[in-house]
Amino acid sequence: LRFHGNGTNDIDRVKIQIDDPANSNAGPRADVGSADFTIEFWMRASAAENTAAAVACGNNQNWILGNVILDRDRLNQDRKYGLSVAGGKLVFGVSGEGTGDLTICGATNVLDDRWHEVAIERRRSDGQMWIFVDGVVDATQTGPGGDVSYPDNAIATDPNDPFLVIGAEKYDAHPAYSGWIDELQISTILGYTTSSTVIHRTFFADANTASLYHFDDGSGDVITDATGRLNASRSFGGIPAGPEWDTERPPLDGPAGIALQNVASGLPGPTFITNAGDNRLFIVQQTGQIVIFDGTKILATPFLDVSSLVSCCGERGLLSMAFDPNYAVNGYFFIYYTDTNGDITVARYKVSADPDVADSASSQIFLSISHSNFPNHNGGQLQFGPEGDLYLGTGDGGGGGDPLQNGQNIDALLGKILRINVNPGPPYTIPVDNPFVGKAGADEIWAYGVRNPWRFSFDAITHDLILADVGQNDWEEIDFQPAGTPGGQNYGWNKLEGTHCYPPGSVCSSTGITLPVLEYSHDFGCAITGGYRYRGLDFPSLYGIYFYGDFCAGTISGAIQTNANWRSAIFADTDFFITTFGQDKDGKIYVSSQGTGSIYRIVPADPAAPIFSDDFTALNGWNAKNGTWTLDNGTLLGTRERKSDDISPAPPCSVCNFEGDLQLVSGGRIALLTFFKDKRNMVEVVLDADNDKVQLLQRSGGHRVLKQAAAMTIDPGILYHVRVLFDGSRFQVFVGSGAVAPIINVTAAVAPQAGGVGARIKPRKSTPTTGRFDNILEY
Numbered sequence: 013l014r015f016h017g018n019g020t021n022d023i024d025r026v027k028i029q030i031d032d033p034a035n036s037n038a039g040p041r042a043d044v045g046s047a048d049f050t051i052e053f054w055m056r057a058s059a060a061e062n063t064a065a066a067v068a069c070g071n072n073q074n075w076i077l078g079n080v081i082l083d084r085d086r087l088n089q090d091r092k093y094g095l096s097v098a099g100g101k102l103v104f105g106v107s108g109e110g111t112g113d114l115t116i117c118g119a120t121n122v123l124d125d126r127w128h129e130v131a132i133e134r135r136r137s138d139g140q141m142w143i144f145v146d147g148v149v150d151a152t153q154t155g156p157g158g159d160v161s162y163p164d165n166a167i168a169t170d171p172n173d174p175f176l177v178i179g180a181e182k183y184d185a186h187p188a189y190s191g192w193i194d195e196l197q198i199s200t201i202l203g204y205t206t207s208s209t210v211i212h213r214t215f216f217a218d219a220n221t222a223s224l225y226h227f228d229d230g231s232g233d234v235i236t237d238a239t240g241r242l243n244a245s246r247s248f249g250g251i252p253a254g255p256e257w258d259t260e261r262p263p264l265d266g267p268a269g270i271a272l273q274n275v276a277s278g279l280p281g282p283t284f285i286t287n288a289g290d291n292r293l294f295i296v297q298q299t300g301q302i303v304i305f306d307g308t309k310i311l312a313t314p315f316l317d318v319s320s321l322v323s324c325c326g327e328r329g330l331l332s333m334a335f336d337p338n339y340a341v342n343g344y345f346f347i348y349y350t351d352t353n354g355d356i357t358v359a360r361y362k363v364s365a366d367p368d369v370a371d372s373a374s375s376q377i378f379l380s381i382s383h384s385n386f387p388n389h390n391g392g393q394l395q396f397g398p399e400g401d402l403y404l405g406t407g408d409g410g411g412g413g414d415p416l417q418n419g420q421n422i423d424a425l426l427g428k429i430l431r432i433n434v435n436p437g438p439p440y441t442i443p444v445d446n447p448f449v450g451k452a453g454a455d456e457i458w459a460y461g462v463r464n465p466w467r468f469s470f471d472a473i474t475h476d477l478i479l480a481d482v483g484q485n486d487w488e489e490i491d492f493q494p495a496g497t498p499g500g501q502n503y504g505w506n507k508l509e510g511t512h513c514y515p516p517g518s519v520c521s522s523t524g525i526t527l528p529v530l531e532y533s534h535d536f537g538c539a540i541t542g543g544y545r546y547r548g549l550d551f552p553s554l555y556g557i558y559f560y561g562d563f564c565a566g567t568i569s570g571a572i573q574t575n576a577n578w579r580s581a582i583f584a585d586t587d588f589f590i591t592t593f594g595q596d597k598d599g600k601i602y603v604s605s606q607g608t609g610s611i612y613r614i615v616p617a618d619p620a621a622p623i624f625s626d627d628f629t630a631l632n633g634w635n636a637k638n639g640t641w642t643l644d645n646g647t648l649l650g651t652r653e654r655k656s657d658d659i660s661p662a663p664p665c666s667v668c669n670f671e672g673d674l675q676l677v678s679g680g681r682i683a684l685l686t687f688f689k690d691k692r693n694m695v696e697v698v699l700d701a702d703n704d705k706v707q708l709l710q711r712s713g714g715h716r717v718l719k720q721a722a723a724m725t726i727d728p729g730i731l732y733h734v735r736v737l738f739d740g741s742r743f744q745v746f747v748g749s750g751a752v753a754p755i756i757n758v759t760a761a762v763a764p765q766a767g768g769v770g771a772r773i774k775p776r777k778s779t780p781t782t783g784r785f786d787n788i789l790e791y
Contacts, residue, residue: 013227014258018250019188028244030176034164040242041222042198045161050203052131054262057191058124066099069117075105080181081189087169091160104132108156116141118150127262148666197220203577216580218530219511230321270583272612276305282604283333285594288616298329314369325349331392348394356381386410389464398475402434405465414506422453430459447500458499467542480542488540489528501526529578535564541590548599553616556739561590567730622791624662633661650773650783662790663770670736671789676728685770693765701726708756719762
């Protein structure tokens with residue numbers, strides 16, 4: 013929407029009613045302030061159209077003096093907040109109930125006629141307030157505590173009191189905002205407390221979303237809430253008339269876009285894709301075959317054919333497989349299928365002397381679960397957890413609405429995530445820390461309350477469990493279990509569908525239920541297909557994104573997690589019937605299309621150009637602090653008997669990644685300096701040949717706030733490729749061009765200040781050290 017700053021006579025604004033003054037009933041979820049909240053959106057505006065002067069921030073209500081963007085004021089009363097732009101900077105104010113006022117001022121110029129992602133937050137417990145611009149903390153301070161939501165029993169001093177107004181000051185006493193606003197989301201948690209990666213996609217509603225406005229209606233005065241809860245209204249008017257529907261939009265198509273590379277076609281009904289720790293892809297077909305893609309072609313002979321054992325098709329068939337973590341030694345793998353009676357079966361097989369063919373006579377059945385009442389909701393996922401136990405997801409037994417009542421029945425194995433120990437087996441045994449061991453409930457259960465958990469996966473780095481559960485008629489959901497937390501989660505089915513009472517219109521309670529971190533309505537699809545979080549090293553722009561899809565809509569979406577907040581967006585809109593995602597040994601992600609029988613590799617659409625790169629064909633702009641720094645055969649060479657730095661001319665960044673090739677010519681230490689603002693603020697990654705270790709050292713304000721080390725032999729004369737990834741909360745350090753796992757994986761002590769990249773040598777005692785650097789990247 014394009015606002016024109018005509019904010020008088022109740023026009024040129026959007027209004028969200030957050031209370032009904034006719035009664036004392038609780039207001040809608042968008043009436044945030046009784047707990048933590050986040051409001052985030054995209055804006056684009058110019059200084060010429062927003063002329064409010066800078067204001068004095070502090071214990072006052074001066075936010076109202078700026079060009080007002082968000083106004084949840086109450087005339088001459090407490091419990092209110094608002095956001096404006098004054099002197100080119102964002103200004104956020106809160107007034108508590110008898111706890112005072114605070115206005116905080118940002119530092120970033122947002123009136124540069126460019127799109128910016130903006131978020132404001134408040135924590136109820138201590139009143140802490142934040143402003144974020146483009147993922148970076150722009151201002152934060154402790155403010156008034158207590159409840160600042162609109163009182164349910166309030167008597168309005170002005171008819172506009174019970175509204176959240178966008179684009180204008182609701183009482184027409186102060187200047188209104190002029191510019192564009194898009195993608196406004198109101199959430200009931202703190203989305204961020206440190207700098208984070210901006211996801212350049214439209215927002216998706218999740219379990220913590222109160223309201224979400226895409227502003228895509230295109231005409232009329234009703235602004236649709238994508239959660240279905242609380243439509244807003246447009247008050248149109250003025251000269252020029254606003255807010256007007258406009259085709260201008262934020263950069264929601266990049267830079268982390270994706271392309272799909274076709275790698276194999278002509279496969280009948282692919283249901284699963286995996287690898288055995290080598291360069292082959294194993295593709296499971298619903299009809300009962302597992303075939304191998306060797307990197308160039310599908311091998312003519314199936315790896316395994318159990319079609320005579322399998323009932324197919326619809327939702328039945330051969331549904332997935334999992335290689336034993338010790339497959340390279342024991343040759344075992346497991347398959348999940350529905351047998352000729354429709355029962356869920358988990359069996360173990362062994363590879364033959366030919367690595368491309370399994371021994372079909374080696375079958376040993378580990379688990380069989382009766383599933384003959386209905387042909388649907390068979391689940392289908394097998395996955396070994398990081399501790400070596402086998403997890404499997406079973407559907408609720410089928411039919412609509414869980415007529416067998418399995419989801420909440422802890423004595424039934426249907427509608428569950430099960431966890432069993434298959435070594436040595438058969439039979440399987442029960443891990444001693446399964447949640448129902450020694451108490452009521454089936455010992456095999458790890459989690460319950462799922463409808464049809466078709467696909468789930470473990471994060472290869474954090475080991476978090478991410479579970480996609482197919483919904484009934486209205487909502488699809490993604491559930492999340494952080495690594496290290498015990499099992500026993502109840503994900504709600506069939507009391508809830510997503511975060512909503514089931515059946516619709518019923519009264520329910522979410523007490524004791526683990527709510528999804530993301531959900532979407534059937535306006536956007538009908539059957540979620542869970543995927544994987546990308547942890548490969550080939551595509552830095554995709555790192556940390558969890559990819560998933562929808563079978564009906566053909567959309568491929570990506571979600572980014574920052575602390576407890578998840579943001580999701582559609583990355584590709586295809587005509588695929590998406591049945592599964594998969595990974596190769598390097599972490600690259602694949603997706604299948606049942607309709608075409610094709611397998612595609614997900615790659616960046618347009619890999620973003622680095623912020624800075626230098627291969628040292630010349631020495632341009634580097635600033636040597638001390639020591640001798642020269643060009644030597646296309647590399648940067650530094651020598652000194654004391655610590656010496658050479659700082660690049662790279663522009664500063666706050667959420668980004670760094671790479672470089674480092675070599676000690678002699679003993680001592682060599683370091684890649686990242687987020688280098690000055691010697692008091694930086695993140696240093698050290699290769700220490702004297703003590704054979706890698707270290708990450710974070711300095712903030714002159715103090716060392718983080719130190720993490722890992723043992724590694726560092727030999728002089730060896731060129732080491734160092735990669736430092738930062739997603740807004742964690743540092744991950746990879747050493748070696750073939751490294752697939754970080755040698756250091758640690759949460760930042762504080763958000764690093766924006767900075768560039770540099771080189772450092774650190775000699776031992778007074779012995780000179782020489783270090784070599786090449787192929788420096790900041791991106």
